Amino acid sequence: MTNYMIELNEGLELIKSMIEDAIIERGEAGKRSVINSSRTINVLHEVVKADLIRNGVRPDLLRPELGSSKPEIRLAGFLKYKFQDVCVFPNETFQPLPEIIDFNGLHSGKKDKYGELFSEHILTINLRSQLSSLSKNKDTMFERTYAEPLNLHRRLPKMVLGEVYLLSARELNSSAVKNSQVSYKAISTSSKNALQEYIFGFAALNGRFNQGDDFFKYERVALLIVDFSVSPLRIYNSVDELKADEFLNEDSQCSLKNLTYENFIADLLKAYDRRFGTGILS
Numbered sequence: 001m002t003n004y005m006i007e008l009n010e011g012l013e014l015i016k017s018m019i020e021d022a023i024i025e026r027g028e029a030g031k032r033s034v035i036n037s038s039r040t041i042n043v044l045h046e047v048v049k050a051d052l053i054r055n056g057v058r059p060d061l062l063r064p065e066l067g068s069s070k071p072e073i074r075l076a077g078f079l080k081y082k083f084q085d086v087c088v089f090p091n092e093t094f095q096p097l098p099e100i101i102d103f104n105g106l107h108s109g110k111k112d113k114y115g116e117l118f119s120e121h122i123l124t125i126n127l128r129s130q131l132s133s134l135s136k137n138k139d140t141m142f143e144r145t146y147a148e149p150l151n152l153h154r155r156l157p158k159m160v161l162g163e164v165y166l167l168s169a170r171e172l173n174s175s176a177v178k179n180s181q182v183s184y185k186a187i188s189t190s191s192k193n194a195l196q197e198y199i200f201g202f203a204a205l206n207g208r209f210n211q212g213d214d215f216f217k218y219e220r221v222a223l224l225i226v227d228f229s230v231s232p233l234r235i236y237n238s239v240d241e242l243k244a245d246e247f248l249n250e251d252s253q254c255s256l257k258n259l260t261y262e263n264f265i266a267d268l269l270k271a272y273d274r275r276f277g278t279g280i281l282s
Helices: 008-036 039-054 116-120 138-155 174-178 189-204 239-244 264-276
Strands: 073-076 081-084 086-088 123-130 161-168 220-227 234-236
Touching (some): 039 264, 123 264, 138 161, 161 189, 161 264
Antiparallel strands (some): 086 123
């Protein structure tokens, strides 16, 4: 187990090495292959699972278990089933109670192997990344990010959901990458605007405190903004830091308060304990 208890900085440095090594070996095809595969994001899965354990979660309640990428848990929401990246099952206090789905979603009439009560007590964290272009597929990404908690919370309103989104603050230089060279673009007005939109967008989806409304929000979002162009890499924990390095304009009004990875796991577990009581995940 200890071999997989990876820290955040260690995991991000590993992701940096994966991408840069792939570029040197195979250029654009290598970069595209490693980013589009699950290899890089699976590193973050292990970081999250290790941090859950450090915060008191019982290792045997993790799905997938520490050090494994399978099996991912498939949960039934209001409209559809969806595989979840990292789940923590409740302890022996709760047992799955299979039931037939009877609402008008895509899978009405099919069996939910866990049942509504057990599913609602599963702590769920999903992870995504954007490691090439800040603007690429941004609108589609936000639509999906908005829809996933809505799908689950509409059926399971007490469910505690987390989201980790890894964002490369500086874009890779595609011309250099084609020649198998690792190079990053200079900061531009468009990249500053895109980064600001990410921060505002995730802030709007963050911090669901009332189980009766805001189904589209996550109980806690962690926006991981990282500069991979420097060694050691830098994780940004405030807008002031981003402004100091010219990733944002000085007059930007966005904020990373309660939006960084710091205390992300602790905040999720506190939200879970408030909603269900203590000791269920330990």
